Amino acid sequence: MHTDNQIVAQTLKWVRTFIVAQDICPFAQRELERESIRVEVVRSKKTEVALEELMVEVQWLDEHPETETTLLVFPTLFKSFEHYLDFVELAESILIDQGYEGIYQLATFHPDYCFEDTEPDEASNYTNRSPYAMVHLLREESVEKAIEFYGDTDAIPERNxxxxxxxxxxxxxxxxQRCYEPDVSAGSNR
Known part of the structure; x- marks a missing residue:
């Protein structure tokens, strides 16, 4: 079992080496450079506790506007993609019930992500495949600004x-899989 620090490092490596390097999300590089992405590891084994942790993170973001976004990572929960989708549905309902509709939105990532009407082995599923099950909490106001700046964001999924x-x-x-490999020290002479 990886430590929380290893999971954070692996998640950020995935963001850098896949999401940013492949330009899957044209907005991610700016937030990496600004160090405004928070990665929180939730080791809960119960969906109810994971939902509570989601709301704790929402409250944390409310109190820390300098942090643009959070990746909430679940390394021990949601091994099943279907179970994960059930969680996402509950999470979205809770955000609405708690008055956060229009304030935060969720982007979804899972190691076995499979879009509706695709086969599990299709490459297109990798746009949302990640080292661990996670939800990406996005500030809706920031998403709107990014869309305004970027222009036609509808083309991004087709391009990806x-x-x-x-x-x-x-x-x-x-x-x-390279996200799980330790980074070689920048000072190494090998």
């Missing part, structure tokens, strides 16, 4: 699907 289909599942999976 084409890019990943050209890359192929094997290459995408290899890139995902």
């Amino acid at each position: 699907i084409a890019k990943l289909n050209a890359m192929g599942s094997a290459v995408a999976e290899a890139q995902l």
